[in-house]
Amino acid sequence: MRWFARRLAFYVFAIWVALTINFLLPRLMPGSPLGGLLQHLTPSQLSANPGIVQTYEALLGGGHHSIWQDYVTYLHRIAHFDFGISTSNYPTPVSEVVGRTLPYSMFLVGVAFLLAFLVGTGIGMVAAWRRGGAVDSVFVPVFMVLSAFPAFFTALLGLYLFGLKLHWFPIQHAYDNGVIPGFNWAFLSSALRHSELPILVVVCAYAGGWVLNMRTVMITTIGEDYVTMAHAKGLRDRRVMTRYAGRNAILPPLNGFAALFASAVGGLVFVEFIFSYPGAGYTLQQAVLGNDYALAQAILVVLSVCVILANLIMDVLNLVLDPRLRTG
Amino acid sequence: MRRFLSARRLLAVAAAGCSVPALLVAGAAPAAVYAGGAPAASTGGSAASAHRCLVMTGSGDPAFTRNFNPYTATGLPSGSFVQGAFYEPLIVTAEGGLKPVPWLARSWAWSHGNKTLTLNIVRGAKWSDGKALTASDVVYSLTAGRQDKIMDRVGLTGAANNIASVRAKGAAKVVISLKTPDSQFISSTLNRQFVVPRHVWSKVKDPSNYTNSRPVGSGPFDRITRFTTQDYVFGKNLHYWRKGQPRIACLEYVQAASNDAALALIQSGQVDWTHNFVPNVDKAYVSKDRKHFHAFYATTAYPISLVLDTTHYPYSLAAFRKALSLAIDRKTVSKLGEYGYAPPTDAIGLNGLFPSWVSNAAVRKQAQQMSAFNPSAAKKLLTGAGFSYKGGKLVDPKGDAVKLDIHVISGWSDWVASNQIITKNLRAIGISSNVALEPDWGAWWPNASAGKFPTLLWQGGSQGSPYGYFYANLSKNAYIPAGEDASPTGNWEHFADAGATKLLDRWKVTLDTAKQKTIATQLERIFLQQLPIVPLFIGPRWSTYSTRYFHCFNSPKNFYGDPIFTTFPDNALSFTRICPGGKAGP
Numbered sequence: 001m002r003w004f005a006r007r008l009a010f011y012v013f014a015i016w017v018a019l020t021i022n023f024l025l026p027r028l029m030p031g032s033p034l035g036g037l038l039q040h041l042t043p044s045q046l047s048a049n050p051g052i053v054q055t056y057e058a059l060l061g062g063g064h065h066s067i068w069q070d071y072v073t074y075l076h077r078i079a080h081f082d083f084g085i086s087t088s089n090y091p092t093p094v095s096e097v098v099g100r101t102l103p104y105s106m107f108l109v110g111v112a113f114l115l116a117f118l119v120g121t122g123i124g125m126v127a128a129w130r131r132g133g134a135v136d137s138v139f140v141p142v143f144m145v146l147s148a149f150p151a152f153f154t155a156l157l158g159l160y161l162f163g164l165k166l167h168w169f170p171i172q173h174a175y176d177n178g179v180i181p182g183f184n185w186a187f188l189s190s191a192l193r194h195s196e197l198p199i200l201v202v203v204c205a206y207a208g209g210w211v212l213n214m215r216t217v218m219i220t221t222i223g224e225d226y227v228t229m230a231h232a233k234g235l236r237d238r239r240v241m242t243r244y245a246g247r248n249a250i251l252p253p254l255n256g257f258a259a260l261f262a263s264a265v266g267g268l269v270f271v272e273f274i275f276s277y278p279g280a281g282y283t284l285q286q287a288v289l290g291n292d293y294a295l296a297q298a299i300l301v302v303l304s305v306c307v308i309l310a311n312l313i314m315d316v317l318n319l320v321l322d323p324r325l326r327t328g
Numbered sequence: 329m330r331r332f333l334s335a336r337r338l339l340a341v342a343a344a345g346c347s348v349p350a351l352l353v354a355g356a357a358p359a360a361v362y363a364g365g366a367p368a369a370s371t372g373g374s375a376a377s378a379h380r381c382l383v384m385t386g387s388g389d390p391a392f393t394r395n396f397n398p399y400t401a402t403g404l405p406s407g408s409f410v411q412g413a414f415y416e417p418l419i420v421t422a423e424g425g426l427k428p429v430p431w432l433a434r435s436w437a438w439s440h441g442n443k444t445l446t447l448n449i450v451r452g453a454k455w456s457d458g459k460a461l462t463a464s465d466v467v468y469s470l471t472a473g474r475q476d477k478i479m480d481r482v483g484l485t486g487a488a489n490n491i492a493s494v495r496a497k498g499a500a501k502v503v504i505s506l507k508t509p510d511s512q513f514i515s516s517t518l519n520r521q522f523v524v525p526r527h528v529w530s531k532v533k534d535p536s537n538y539t540n541s542r543p544v545g546s547g548p549f550d551r552i553t554r555f556t557t558q559d560y561v562f563g564k565n566l567h568y569w570r571k572g573q574p575r576i577a578c579l580e581y582v583q584a585a586s587n588d589a590a591l592a593l594i595q596s597g598q599v600d601w602t603h604n605f606v607p608n609v610d611k612a613y614v615s616k617d618r619k620h621f622h623a624f625y626a627t628t629a630y631p632i633s634l635v636l637d638t639t640h641y642p643y644s645l646a647a648f649r650k651a652l653s654l655a656i657d658r659k660t661v662s663k664l665g666e667y668g669y670a671p672p673t674d675a676i677g678l679n680g681l682f683p684s685w686v687s688n689a690a691v692r693k694q695a696q697q698m699s700a701f702n703p704s705a706a707k708k709l710l711t712g713a714g715f716s717y718k719g720g721k722l723v724d725p726k727g728d729a730v731k732l733d734i735h736v737i738s739g740w741s742d743w744v745a746s747n748q749i750i751t752k753n754l755r756a757i758g759i760s761s762n763v764a765l766e767p768d769w770g771a772w773w774p775n776a777s778a779g780k781f782p783t784l785l786w787q788g789g790s791q792g793s794p795y796g797y798f799y800a801n802l803s804k805n806a807y808i809p810a811g812e813d814a815s816p817t818g819n820w821e822h823f824a825d826a827g828a829t830k831l832l833d834r835w836k837v838t839l840d841t842a843k844q845k846t847i848a849t850q851l852e853r854i855f856l857q858q859l860p861i862v863p864l865f866i867g868p869r870w871s872t873y874s875t876r877y878f879h880c881f882n883s884p885k886n887f888y889g890d891p892i893f894t895t896f897p898d899n900a901l902s903f904t905r906i907c908p909g910g911k912a913g914p
Contacts, residue, residue, distance in 0.1 A: 034770075037403050089393040090400070091537045100557065101391070164592065172589055177559040177582050276585035278391050278557055286390045291770050 007315050011308055018304035023074050025300070026293040027067065033087040033291045074297070083298040088290035094298045097283065102302065104174050105268060105279030108195060112202035113264055117257070119203060120210020121250060127211065128218035128249075129241045140211055147208020151201070151267030155274040158201045169197035172276035198275050206264055213253040221249040251322060258311040265303050379600060379877040381561055381580035382906060384893055385593055387604030388586045391557040396540040398522060399478045405581055406560070408894035413562055413579065414456075414545025415522035417897030418447060418466065421515040421791040422889030423869070424628035425682050428514060428792070431900065432466065432523055432546075433502075442509035442839050447502040453569035455525045456543075456550035463496035468526035470494045470504070476535045481521045488805070509837040511844065515792025519897060548574035548904050558583040575907040576878065594621075594872055601873045601881070603892040605742065607667055613872055619912040620876040624883050624891050625669045630787040630797060631677030631863040632670070634734075634750065637779040638823040638860060639810040642724040643732075647713035649859045653698050654706035655757045656750055662865045665746030670865040675699040676852055677787070677863025682794045688849045694856055699863075706757050722758035731760045735781035737772045738765040743784055746864075777813045779820050786867055787818065793844065795835055798851045801860045802828035823860040869895075879911035886914075 037056050077084065083094035123143065127136040146154060163171040175181065175190040221227065222245050230244045265281075272282035280299050287295035386405055393404065398415055401407025419436065420429040430436075433447040453461040471494050473480025483489055490513075492505040506513065525544050532538045542552065548570070549562035559582040564574055582599060584590035591606060593599040595616055606612050609623040634652065636643040643649065658672035673679055675698035678686055686692050711717070714725030722730045732754055734747045747763045754761035764781075766772035775781045790796030800806050800818035807824040808814040814822070828851055835847045871891030873881045882891035882902060889898035 088390055090395065091539065092393050092395075097391075171592060172585065173558045173583070175556075175558075177556075177580070178554070179556075180554065181556060273585060276558075276583070276589050282585065283391065289768065290390065 004315075004319070007312070011312055014308050015305065018308065019075065019078060019301060020071075022297050022300040022304065023071055026288070026291070026296045029288070029291065033293060037087060037090070037290070078301065083301075084294040086287070086292055086295040088287060088292040088295060094294050097295060098280070098298050098302060101278055101280050101283045101299075104195075104277060105272070105281060108198055108202070108272070108277065108279055109264060109268055111195070112199040113206065113261065115199065116203045116206040117210055120207035121214045121246075121253065123207070124211040124214025124253075125218055125241060125246050125249070128215045128222065129245070131219070136215075140215065143204075143208035143211045145208075146204045147206065147212075149205065150270075151205040151264075152270030152274060154205045155198070155201045155271045158197055158204075159274055162197060162200075170194050174278050194275075194277070198271055198277055201271055202264065202267065205267060206260065209256075209260055210253060213256060214249060217252050218245060218249040221245045224248070251318075254314065254317065254321070258307070258314045261310045262307045265307060378910075379580075381578035382576050382601060382878055383580045383582060383599045384601045385582050385584045385590050385599045386602070386894075387584070387590050389583050392555070392560060392583060393557075394539060394541045394555055396543045396552075397535070397538055398524070398540070400536055400538075405894060408896065408899075409562070409579070409581065410540070410543055410545070411522045411896040412547065412899035413549040413903055414543045414547045415524055416545075416547045417900055418518055418521055418523065419514055420889070420897045420901060421519050422898045422901060423681075423791055423895065424626065424887065424889060425684070425792070426887075426889060429901065431897070432461070436514070438839065440505075442511075442837070443506050445504045445506070445513065446497075447504070449500045449502060450569055451500050453546050454567055455527075455546050456565065457525075457528075459525065459527060460499075461523070461525070461546045462499045463502045464499075465526045466502045466523050467494050467496045468530065469523045470502075470521060472524070472529065475530065479529070479535055482517050509839065511836055511839050512790050512792070512795050516790035516796060519791055522896065547900070549579055553578065570904060573904040575880075575904070577908070579903065594874070597874060597876060599874075600876070600878055601871070601893065603870050603894070604872075605870050606872060607741070609667075609669075609872065617874070617876070620874050620910065622873055622875065622881070622883065622914045624871045624873070624881070624914075626869040626871065626882070626884075626887070626891055627669075627671055627680045627866045628887070629681055629867050629869050631673040631680065632784055632786055632865055632867040633677060634782065634862040634864055635779065635785045635820045636732075636782045636861075637810055638821045641726065642715075642730060643782070645713060646858050647709055648715075648724075648730075649862060650698060651706040651709045651713075651757065652754070653859060653862045654700070654702045654709065656753045656862070656864065657701040658699060658864055659701065661746045661749045665749055666742050666865060669868050672865050673699065673863045675859065675863060676855055677861075678794050678797065680866040685794050685845065685848050686852060687845055688852070691849060691852045691856070695852070698856060698859070703753070703757050710757070717758055720758055721760065729760060730758070732782055733762050733764045735764045735766050735772060735776065735783050737769060738767060747784065750864075774813070777815050777820065778811055779814060779822050780811065784864070785820050787861075794848065795832070795844075798828065798835075798848075798855065799832050802851065802854065802858075803832045804829040805832075821860050823858070825854055825858060825860075828854045875911045875914065877910050878906055878908055880905050880907040881914070883914045 034056055081095070083098070086092050086094045086097050089097050120143070123135060123139050127133070127140050130136060149157075159171060162168045170176070170193060174194050175187055176194075179187050179190045181187055224245075227240060227245050230240045268279070269281035269285050271277070272279045273285050276282065280302065284296060284299040284303075286292075287299065389405060392406065394406070395401040395404060396406050396410045396414070398407055398411045401410070417431045418433040420431050422429065432450050432453070434450050435448045437446050438444065439446065447466070449463050449466055450461070455461055470482060471484060473482070473484040477485050480486070482491060484491055490507050490510055492507050495503045497503050510517070523546065525546075528544050529535070545565075546569070548565055548568055550565035551563040552560060553563040554561040559580060562579040564577050568574065582593070584593055587604050590599070590602055590604050591612065594602055594613060597617070606623070609625075614621050614623055634656070636649065638644050638649075653675055662668060662670055662672045671680065674692075674695035676686060676691075676695045686695065710722065715730075716723050724730050734751060736743045736747050738744065744763065744765070751761040751763050772781070776783045776785060787797060787800070790799075801821065801823065802825045804824040804826065806817035806819045808817060808819045808822055810822045814820045831847050831851050831854075835844055835851075838844055838847070869890050869892050871882065875881070880886065882888060888901050888905065891902070893899050893902060
């Protein structure tokens with residue numbers, strides 16, 4: 001329990017650090033929210049609306065406070081879950097924008113990551129069990145090559161091949177134009193169609209890590225005495241693979257889950273941008289481009305809390321899976 | 329074994345957390361991949377069938393926010409569409425030197441020494457909530473700046489206000505009294521004004537934060553029939569006062585995350601009309617369907633110029649600016665930097681938009697000479713003005729080496745390419761010159777708009793005549809001191825000329841076109857003498873459109889204004905004139 005308390009204290013500290021960095025990052029970027037708003041104006045619009053710069057300045061509050069003042073207000077607001085107004089979506093509150101985009105990302109990352117985990121460890125396990133077999137000599141190299149590409153490259157490749165050339169998948173957006181989001185079959189099926197290619201890309205990009213990790217650990221585990229013992233007991237091969245070797249082999253890769261999750265969140269920004277998928281990653285990219293501090297901060301907070309939570313869950317999961325930690 | 333089962337349960341719960349859709353995808357995704365090559369229906373659903381709505385897209389938009397406030401959402405496409413589609417202009421003076429088109433004001437007359445303008449407002453027009461559109465709505469719209477400054481479209485609350493009063497005379501007449509006669513009032517000031525319903529807007533307490541999610545309009549489109557964060561549709565006004573218009577049933581605007589995404593949409597024919605710049609448009613777009621895909625890059629537009637802070641030595645010397653004009657190879661810039669879409673200009677820069685306003689042959693000839701590529705003449709001009717060369721480097725009369733770095737946003741590829749050619753030209757006459765790349769708009773704009781960066785900048789000016797162009801660059805009344813944001817008047821170079829100011833003041837009160845042209849010639853002489861900015865090439869108005877499902881678009885043969893659909897009031901012309909039905913050819 002003391003171990004758990006120590007971890008918890010660490011996470012609180014980690015969240016504070018993340019919040020502080022989230023506050024500083026957008027402010028260290030060149031430009032201002034005003035510039036972000038004005039860049040959407042065409043030259044003719046700018047000249048047809050004399051005084052528009054002043055108008056926007058007034059809209060954005062125009063106040064110039066010290067950075068410390070801003071920081072205290074920021075922490076106070078976050079504590080009350082008040083993220084302010086999104087300047088690039090003026091005058092929509094940030095919470096509404098995030099609330100609109102987050103479900104898409106959660107779905108995308110959740111499903112894709114789980115699939116990558118299942119596919120990756122499955123293949124890794126089988127590949128190690130039957131070294132030199134069909135799975136080992138075909139799937140392992142393929143996934144290794146795929147995972148060597150950055151996620152955005154795989155996304156571009158997928159978009160070009162399956163979207164633009166073969167027309168198997170829609171090329172952009174989260175649902176068909178003309179469908180109204182809501183809990184109805186037309187929307188859900190359309191949303192599903194649109195998520196297939198991004199999910200496929202994320203799975204391809206991240207399953208490779210699992211495959212390799214699982215295969216390596218599994219090979220060492222196979223040599224353990226208890227595996228030989230299980231064989232000697234006359235258990236079925238499959239049962240030995242999954243419940244004896246596999247279960248023990250999964251511990252080290254699982255520890256890497258959280259780290260991989262963090263990198264997946266980073267990859268999300270690119271994948272969502274390439275597919276114009278209206279999730280948190282795409283919105284973050286837009287917010288950063290538009291110097292929308294409030295929105296960028298809020299999404300960064302949500303993402304960093306997600307990553308920290310994933311770490312926490314892994315810790316708990318470890319506690320459950322590895323009895324040695326509980327006594328330690 | 330028990331412990332293992334509990335671990336498995338944990339995993340199962342985690343899987344269930346992602347619930348049914350996860351399982352569905354697990355089944356559906358591979359099925360689609362291994363479908364054996366049977367192509368599934370592509371996106372949009374509408375791609376295969378004919379378009380009912382005219383489909384448009386921009387060049388990279390954020391997810392849509394339901395903000396149809398025409399005063400504050402100007403940066404959003406929704407805020408641009410609502411002007412023109414829902415709220416209508418009074419008189420349309422379209423870009424390209426065209427004659428004014430009567431709109432809500434069916435006719436007008438000047439009286440009292442050209443100080444009183446009487447507008448005859450259309451009868452029988454109705455707002456989409458059924459109430460009648462009357463002169464009181466027009467008066468309200470023109471004076472709304474008194475309710476809130478952001479609603480001021482005609483400068484009523486500004487320091488330079490020239491409007492004495494705006495009154496309604498009966499239900500269909502509006503009388504505007506000016507303090508002094510203003511020849512630019514209709515084409516410049518009134519051109520910005522759209523008419524909003526008084527009974528709606530007068531009740532809006534805080535217009536800045538009002539999103540106007542269901543606009544009550546009088547225009548060709550008066551209802552939002554669908555709105556999501558990635559597309560929206562405007563339905564046709566069934567009781568529109570212009571009988572038989574609009575000809576199309578609806579307008580649809582779809583989101584494209586980037587220029588590339590927009591290109592994919594127009595190439596596949598899913599989008600009918602856009603205004604983004606497509607490099608090598610013939611190959612990238614037109615060649616995909618020569619019968620139906622067209623690019624109209626209108627060159628009836630103001631020039632894009634090299635703008636220097638003229639208060640900064642030696643940029644303050646007219647001879648230096650004239651030498652720059654001679655040293656820059658405009659033809660190569662246009663060909664290599666701008667893909668040939670932006671033709672080079674002469675030294676006045678009006679040959680694309682207002683050739684008829686440069687009526688004097690001698691002036692025209694001088695403008696051409698001053699823009700002809702001639703580095704040796706440039707060097708001669710410089711040495712004649714006290715400059716010297718030390719080891720091939722240009723040194724100004726005060727003895728300092730001349731430096732001129734041009735700042736540009738790294739993503740604006742055509743301007744980057746143009747600037748690279750320009751800096752090469754400048755180095756050839758001994759100026760230390762490089763292209764400085766700025767990461768984004770926010771980093772570039774504040775310094776560029778204040779003239780702190782020598783840079784390529786757009787030019788804005790009034791419609792109807794080049795008055796606004798000369799006013800912004802030469803008049804004392806438009807002058808912005810060095811280091812300040814010049815966007816309110818467009819005096820980016822911080823320059824003014826006393827003689828030109830007097831001429832412009834006279835032009836302003838002169839309604840006689842022949843007299844205006846005489847003044848224009850005098851102004852052109854001053855412009856060439858001072859060369860406050862160095863006009864380089866025309867800033868074309870981009871438009872690509874498909875005639876698969878619609879025709880009557882703005883085209884060289886059917887030119888009625890700015891082809892860009894976010895430009896008010898020109899877009900009102902497009903929205904009412906574009907007609908349904910496919911047609912081979914433009």
